[in-house]
Amino acid sequence: MHCSADAWVRGPFGLDADRGATVPAPRTVLAVAHHLTAATRLADVMPLLESDRRVAVAYTAAPASAFTGGLDAHLRDLGGLVLPWRQAAATRFDLIVAASHGMLENLHGPVLTVAHGAGPGKLLARLRGAGPPAARPVTGLIRERLVAAGRVVPSSLVLAHDRHLETLARECPEALPVAFVGGDPCLDRLVASLPHREVYRRALGVRPGRRLVVLSSTWDRDSLLGRRPDLALRVAAGLPRERYQVVAALHPHIWTWYGRRQIRAWHADALRLGVRLLPPEEGWRAALVAADRVIGDHGSVTCYAAALGVPVLLGAFPEDSVAPGSHPARLGALAPHVDWDRPLVPQLDDAAHAFTPRVHDAVRDDLSSRPGEAARLIRAEMYRLMRLPDREHPPDVEPVPAPCAAPRDLRAA
Numbered sequence: 001m002h003c004s005a006d007a008w009v010r011g012p013f014g015l016d017a018d019r020g021a022t023v024p025a026p027r028t029v030l031a032v033a034h035h036l037t038a039a040t041r042l043a044d045v046m047p048l049l050e051s052d053r054r055v056a057v058a059y060t061a062a063p064a065s066a067f068t069g070g071l072d073a074h075l076r077d078l079g080g081l082v083l084p085w086r087q088a089a090a091t092r093f094d095l096i097v098a099a100s101h102g103m104l105e106n107l108h109g110p111v112l113t114v115a116h117g118a119g120p121g122k123l124l125a126r127l128r129g130a131g132p133p134a135a136r137p138v139t140g141l142i143r144e145r146l147v148a149a150g151r152v153v154p155s156s157l158v159l160a161h162d163r164h165l166e167t168l169a170r171e172c173p174e175a176l177p178v179a180f181v182g183g184d185p186c187l188d189r190l191v192a193s194l195p196h197r198e199v200y201r202r203a204l205g206v207r208p209g210r211r212l213v214v215l216s217s218t219w220d221r222d223s224l225l226g227r228r229p230d231l232a233l234r235v236a237a238g239l240p241r242e243r244y245q246v247v248a249a250l251h252p253h254i255w256t257w258y259g260r261r262q263i264r265a266w267h268a269d270a271l272r273l274g275v276r277l278l279p280p281e282e283g284w285r286a287a288l289v290a291a292d293r294v295i296g297d298h299g300s301v302t303c304y305a306a307a308l309g310v311p312v313l314l315g316a317f318p319e320d321s322v323a324p325g326s327h328p329a330r331l332g333a334l335a336p337h338v339d340w341d342r343p344l345v346p347q348l349d350d351a352a353h354a355f356t357p358r359v360h361d362a363v364r365d366d367l368s369s370r371p372g373e374a375a376r377l378i379r380a381e382m383y384r385l386m387r388l389p390d391r392e393h394p395p396d397v398e399p400v401p402a403p404c405a406a407p408r409d410l411r412a413a
Contacts, residue, residue, distance in 0.1 A: 009083050012056040014091045025056035027094040027386045030107065031080070032060055034100035035067040036252040036280055039074055041099040041116040044185040048379040048395050054388060057081075060088035064102030069256045074281065094386045101145035101153070110155035110385040114378065115140055118184065118300035118367050119160045120167050121326035125220060138323045143172040152178060156381055160184040162369040167323070182377040183370030186285070190308055191364075191372070193289045193399040200290035203402040204276065206245045211292040213239065213246050213348065215315075216284070218299030219253035222318035228340070231315065232270035232277075235295065238344040246275045247291075249284035249301060256280075278403065285400040293348050295338060298328045306331055307364035311351040313338050327366040334359065372397065 012021055013028045031046050033039035042059075049055050059080040061071040075082045083091070093109035099116040120140040126133060137143065141164075146153060152172075157179045159165065168179055193200075206212045215232060217225035225231055232248045239246065248267070255263055267277055278284050288294065288305045294312045296302030298321060306312045312331075315338045322329045336354050338347060370377060375395040383390040 007084060008087055009058075009081065011058060011081050011083075013058060013093065023053055025054055027055045027388055029055055029057045029095045029097065029382075029386070030060060030083070030088055030091075030093040030109065031057060032062050032088075032096060032098040032104065032107070033071055033075060034062045034098065034102060035065045036071060036074060036256055037067075038099035038116040039071065039078075040252070040281060041114060041186065042097065043078070044189060045097060045099070045114055045378060047398075048375055049382060052391065055386075058083050058088075060085055062098070062100075062103050065100070067253045067256045069259075094388075095382055097382065101140075101142070105148035105151075105153045111153055112156040112158065112378075112382060112385055113154045114158045114182075114185070115160060118187070118303045119164055119327065120171075121300075121303075121323055121328040122298065123321055123323055125321070138167055138171055138326075141168050141171040141175075143174075146172045146175045154178055155385055156180050158182040158378060158381065160187075160368045160370075160374075161366070167326075180377075180381055181369055182381060183372075183374030184368040185374040185378060187304065187307060187364070187368050188372055188374045188397050189400050190285055190289065190304060192397045193285065194308065196286075196399050196402070197289050200286040200402055203404075204245070204247060204287060204290055206290065210243055210245050211348070212287070212290055213244055214284075214287045214291040214294045214296075214305070214310075215246065215248040216294055216296035216299060216301040216305070217248075217250050217254070218297055218301070219251040219257075220321075222316070222321050223251070223299065224295070224297040224316040225250060225254065227316040229266070232267055232275045233273065234340070235344065236270050236273035236275045239348075240345075241274055246270075246273075247278060247287050248275055249278045249287060250280070251299065252280035254280075282401060283403040286403050289400070293351060298322050298332065302335075303327055303331055303363065303367060306335065306355070306360060307367050309355075309357070309360045311355045313347060313351050315340075327363070330366060331363060 031042050050057050059075045060083045089106045096107050096109045096111045098113050104111050120138045122139045123136040124139050152175050159181050217223045236246050291310045294305040294310050295315045297316045302312050312335050314335050317332045336351050379395050380390050
């Protein structure tokens with residue numbers, strides 16, 4: 001466990017909130033990050049509040065995940081006021097916002113949760129043990145994390161799609177009264193970024209006349225990287241460098257579990273062939289907007305790519321890890337699967353035949369029932385929970401940032 005638990009932070013909350021106040025804020029908000037993936041989704045949501053002088057926001061890292069490595073440092077790099085978990089759990093807030101579940105019952109204040117991916121679609125990996133197997137819950141809506149000691153933990157559970165209400169009714173019907181369909185803020189930002197495609201391509205070093213192929217892997221052994229650890233090297237070796245640029249976006253859990261130095265070392269041969277590794281915090285969204293093709297798996301990134309109009313190929317797709325009837329299941333039924341024993345270039349060319357504008361629109365509609373409205377709806381819900389009038393002007397939907405210039409050790413040799 002890497003989260004700090006000793007140093008006590010003074011600030012605009014708790015019994016001494018007024019002692020050092022220069023701008024008195026009548027409401028305090030706590031943003032709770034369970035891991036780096038959740039922290040990046042909070043970055044889509046918290047700016048909806050942070051510019052309001054009536055609101056003071058603090059951050060904390062919840063020690064509820066195996067992937068907390070580097071989380072405190074990431075939150076501090078954002079420039080936020082970061083509280084140790086022990087202090088956060090001993091302080092009352094007017095609103096608590098999280099992009100995952102676990103240990104939120106230890107906090108004091110109304111809790112709003114948003115998804116940190118493209119909605120519930122995976123099944124929880126079955127625990128190893130001697131007992132008989134049982135049905136696996138859908139991740140993101142696991143009853144044991146939504147309910148604690150006989151009470152539903154969230155005061156508002158934000159879902160992206162009306163269809164997710166049916167899944168929640170099966171997985172945790174007790175949480176239906178607090179469920180709120182508010183759309184997908186990540187998808188909305190991706191769509192708002194489409195006009196900046198050429199800016200992102202230049203930032204990624206894609207020269208005119210070259211196709212950008214983005215490799216995307218979620219985490220765990222059944223992921224694309226788990227199935228093919230030599231993924232980046234294999235793809236780069238199979239594509240002519242004068243025609244293709246390859247970028248790899250690996251799930252933040254992979255970076256957290258093994259460490260950045262190890263991930264870069266494992267990909268040194270691919271880097272020498274021109275592959276670019278995107279950092280785990282940001283960059284993958286700009287890469288999707290810039291992409292010509294995506295090779296992915298059952299993770300959220302592949303679904304987002306198809307929703308943006310990018311032809312995708314599935315390099316791995318473990319059907320037994322995907323919730324039946326979910327959006328990744330439907331994408332898995334229509335997207336072409338990579339045949340790793342055949343040349344890759346013709347498969348990339350043929351991938352476009354599996355997708356029409358109507359198919360891309362259907363995938364996009366599958367991810368959000370409130371397209372373009374997530375910022376407005378989620379902000380209004382947060383102000384409702386704070387019992388504070390919402391601001392009159394509508395929130396802006398900001399394009400995602402361009403990828404930063406790659407450090408020398410991440411560039412092609």
